[in-house]
Amino acid sequence: MSSIIARVKQKQIADLIAKGKRLDGRGLTDYREVKVEQGVIERAEGSARVLLGKTEVMVGTKIEMGKPFPDTPDEGALAVNVELVPLASPTFEPGPPNENAIELARVVDRGIRESKAIDFEKLCIESGKKVFVIFVDVYVLNHDGNMIDASALAALAALLNTKMFNYEIEEDEVKIKPGYTPLPIMKHPIAVTFAKINDKLIIDPHIEEEQVMDTRLTMTIDDDGNVCAMQKGGTGYFTPKQVLEVARIAKEKSEEIRKKLKW
Amino acid sequence: MSRKHEKLIDKKGLRLDGRKPEELRPIKIEVGILPNADGSAYIQQGKNKILAGVFGPRELHPKHLALPDRTVLRCRYHMAPFSVQERKSPAPSRRDIELSKVIRESLEPAIFLEYYPRTGIDVFVEILQADGGTRCASITAASLALADAGIPMRDLVTACAAGKVDNTIVLDLMDAEDKKGDADVPVALMPNFNAVTLLQMDGILTLKEFEKTVNLALEGCRKIYVMQKEALKAKYVSVKEVKE
Numbered sequence: 481m482s483s484i485i486a487r488v489k490q491k492q493i494a495d496l497i498a499k500g501k502r503l504d505g506r507g508l509t510d511y512r513e514v515k516v517e518q519g520v521i522e523r524a525e526g527s528a529r530v531l532l533g534k535t536e537v538m539v540g541t542k543i544e545m546g547k548p549f550p551d552t553p554d555e556g557a558l559a560v561n562v563e564l565v566p567l568a569s570p571t572f573e574p575g576p577p578n579e580n581a582i583e584l585a586r587v588v589d590r591g592i593r594e595s596k597a598i599d600f601e602k603l604c605i606e607s608g609k610k611v612f613v614i615f616v617d618v619y620v621l622n623h624d625g626n627m628i629d630a631s632a633l634a635a636l637a638a639l640l641n642t643k644m645f646n647y648e649i650e651e652d653e654v655k656i657k658p659g660y661t662p663l664p665i666m667k668h669p670i671a672v673t674f675a676k677i678n679d680k681l682i683i684d685p686h687i688e689e690e691q692v693m694d695t696r697l698t699m700t701i702d703d704d705g706n707v708c709a710m711q712k713g714g715t716g717y718f719t720p721k722q723v724l725e726v727a728r729i730a731k732e733k734s735e736e737i738r739k740k741l742k743w
Numbered sequence: 744m745s746r747k748h749e750k751l752i753d754k755k756g757l758r759l760d761g762r763k764p765e766e767l768r769p770i771k772i773e774v775g776i777l778p779n780a781d782g783s784a785y786i787q788q789g790k791n792k793i794l795a796g797v798f799g800p801r802e803l804h805p806k807h808l809a810l811p812d813r814t815v816l817r818c819r820y821h822m823a824p825f826s827v828q829e830r831k832s833p834a835p836s837r838r839d840i841e842l843s844k845v846i847r848e849s850l851e852p853a854i855f856l857e858y859y860p861r862t863g864i865d866v867f868v869e870i871l872q873a874d875g876g877t878r879c880a881s882i883t884a885a886s887l888a889l890a891d892a893g894i895p896m897r898d899l900v901t902a903c904a905a906g907k908v909d910n911t912i913v914l915d916l917m918d919a920e921d922k923k924g925d926a927d928v929p930v931a932l933m934p935n936f937n938a939v940t941l942l943q944m945d946g947i948l949t950l951k952e953f954e955k956t957v958n959l960a961l962e963g964c965r966k967i968y969v970m971q972k973e974a975l976k977a978k979y980v981s982v983k984e985v986k987e
Contacts, residue, residue, distance in 0.1 A: 579844045582837045594945045695848075697942060707953045710928070710944035715851040717938035720961060724954055731950060 485691045493692050494678045502682065502689070504533075509683045509729055516633065516741060518641040526642025526663065530634035532684065534624035536568075537631050539616060539638040543645070545605065545654065546613040556603020556611040560589035562618040562631065569623035587671070587711045588618060588632050591700035595669035595708040598639065602664045605647065605654055612644060614663070625687035628698050628711075632671035633737075640665055640743070668743040669708055670734035673698040674726050676716060681726060683733060697726050701734035751920055752909040758920070760789070764913045767903070767963055772884070772974035774891050782892025784974070786884040789917055790874035795884035796867045797892040803863030814859035818847035820881055822870040842878050849882050849902065849931040849941035855895040864894065875918035876904045882931050882941060887971055891978070899971050900940055902931035903963030905956045907948060912955050914963045928953075930960040934968045 496502055506512070512533030521527035524540035548555060562585035564572040577585070592598065603612040616638065618631045643660035675685035675693035685693055694716030700709035707727060712718065718726070752758055762768070768789030777783035780796035787793075803809045820842040824830050835843075846868065854864075866888065868881040879902035886900040906916045908924035921927050926946025932939055939961075948956060 579840050582840045583844055586837065586841050590945050594947065596947075702947065706947045706949050707944060708947050710942060712845070712939070712942040713848065715848050717852045717933065717936070717940045718942065719937055720939060720957060723939060723942060723957060727950055727953055 485688060489688065490692045493689060497677050497680050497682060502686075504686060506684075508680065509733065511684045511733070511737070512686070514633070514737065514740070516637050518637050524638075525644070526638045526640070528634050528637030528641055530630050530637060532624075532626060532630040532633070533686065534622060535626060535630045535687075536620075536622040536624075537627065537634040538619045538621055539631070539634040540619070541638050541642045542615040542617070543642070544613050544615065545610055548604070548608060548611040552600070553608035554604045555600035556598075557613045558589065558593060558598065558600075558616065559613065560585045560592070560616045560618065560635065562588070562620070564620050564623070568620045572620075572623070583711070583713065584627060584631060585618065587628055587698060587700075587709065588616070588635050590709040590711070591632050591669040591671050592616075592635065592639070595667045595700065595702040595706075597636070597665060597667040597669055597702075599664035599666050603644075606649070610654060614639075614642070623687065625690050626673055626684050628673050629671045629684060632669070632700065636668060636670075636743075639663055640668075667702045668738055669700045669702050670737050671698050671700045671709075672730040672733045674730070676718065676722070681722060681729075683729070697723070699727060699730040701731050703738065705731050705735070749923075750909065751923060752911055752913075756911075758908075758913065760917065764911050765959065765962075767915045767966060768917065770967065770970055772887065772970055774887050774974050774978040780888070780892075782888045782890065782894070784884040784887035784891060786880050786887075788876065788880045788883075788915070790872055791870075791877055791880045792872040793877065793880050793884050794869045794871060795881065795888040796869075797864065797885070797888040797894070798867075799864035799892070800859035800862035800894070801864075803861070809861045809863070812860055813856035814854075814861075815863045816847055816851055816854065816856065816866065817863060818843050818850070818866045818868070818885070820846055820868045820870070820878070822873060822877075826870045826873045842881075845941055845943065846878060846882055846885065850886060850889065850900055852938060852940050853886060853896045853898055853900045853933055854889065855897070858895055864889075864892075873918070875916050875921040876929070878902070878941075879904050879929050879931070883967055883971060887975060890975060898933040898935045898938075899968065899975075900931050900933055901964045901968040901971055902929065902941060903960050903967055904929040905960035905963060907946065907952060907956065912952065912959055914959050926952075926956065928956050928960055930957060930964060932961055932964040932968075934965055
């Protein structure tokens with residue numbers, strides 16, 4: 481997914497980070513400016529657009545009625561899909577989702593699912609037969625680094641904005657009633673991604689930093705400060721000490737973001 | 744995930760299969776069992792039965808994927824249709840694609856990729872029977888298959904999961920514990936470098952529990968590392984016996 485980056489620039493990024501600085505003037509554990517806008521697509525049940533610096537992600541949610549999974553007959557379902565739209569980066573190509581898109585979707589999905597952000601039991605219409613299925617479609621519109629955090633944030637913002645249609649059951653048939661109720665959201669999981677460059681940890685890597693990073697680690701933290709999902713990516717490694725440091729900083733950062741967004 | 748249907752840990756503090764919380768499942772490893780592969784390994788970890796085969800370094804197809812400065816490592820994690828309760832379609836699922844990616848990324852740091860420019864190394868992992876923790880067992884087997892293929896490596900990669908079930912931190916989760924437990928943390932380690940090359944998690948853990956879980960998983964990795972090395976040596980010991 482990476483394009484070529486000049487050696488001098490690679491060195492410049494690494495040298496700056498060794499001094500505790502970054503190309504765009506941020507500190508090692510600073511996020512770029514975060515902007516969240518909700519309800520941007522009227523046709524969707526819920527939607528949001530997130531800007532993380534210049535990385536732009538749009539998420540739309542759709543609700544359909546479907547069959548529950550056999551092992552969870554009383555719970556609704558969630559499906560997260562990511563499209564790396566070709567207009568977002570010269571390295572994105574049209575076609576079915578590649579492994580990067582699938583990993584991104586599964587990391588976003590895991591954060592929402594494992595933190596129990598959605599009260600799935602309230603999405604059950606008829607046990608074992610009919611439930612609401614929530615489709616979360618993540619559209620990356622501009623790739624400028626750290627798509628994971630931007631996508632997770634946009635997905636949560638869209639879910640918070642999602643309305644379920646009202647219904648009643650008449651003679652075993654589900655009838656749609658006018659009006660909507662908000663989706664039952666119980667937690668606000670925030671994904672915090674770290675990149676390791678020359679043995680230093682930085683938060684929210686910019687695209688050029690991603691191109692020189694050894695590896696990355698994403699931690700998703702819930703409202704109570706618990707770790708609820710994690711994904712290491714890239715070809716490098718972390719020491720056990722660094723892993724615990726990441727967990728500590730991720731907790732602080734997630735609180736900071738949640739406070740800023742008043743979630 | 745954590746809906747309590749049944750007790751996963753009994754009054755004596757033992758697990759469904761009678762293990763103590765910090766106990767691994769019985770592990771059997773064999774190296775060099777596939778005649779056509781350049782390197783291979785088989786692992787049984789509890790009910791998991793997994794084969795790993797390595798081909799290469801060899802010419803890479805399609806050729807445009809080749810890199811001028813190093814070899815390309817490719818990895819396929821695949822589950823046999825009969826490996827799980829409900830038949831699994833042999834087509835790669837999204838889970839399979841993600842696992843193939845994280846397994847590849849956990850092995851790459853151990854290999855001297857730059858020794859074989861313009862070539863490819865293929866790692867094929869077949870899950871014959873699955874019982875939780877297949878990605879970890881796959882990494883353990885795949886790194887042995889790479890070593891068996893004679894590919895220069897910095898260290899073996901060894902993997903093990905730890906997690907939380909019934910409020911207890913446990914090592915090496917089996918399927919039931921993975922599905923009904925509260926958290927699962929698979930970890931891969933290059934023991935000589937103390938380098939963590941795979942780290943994932945799902946479930947809910949406090950920071951304290953998380954630290955304990957990671958440390959337990961690392962401990963498990965170090966135990967499996969000993970078995971890995973023995974299995975690798977055993978291949979050459981058995982060759983000697985045949986000659987006599």
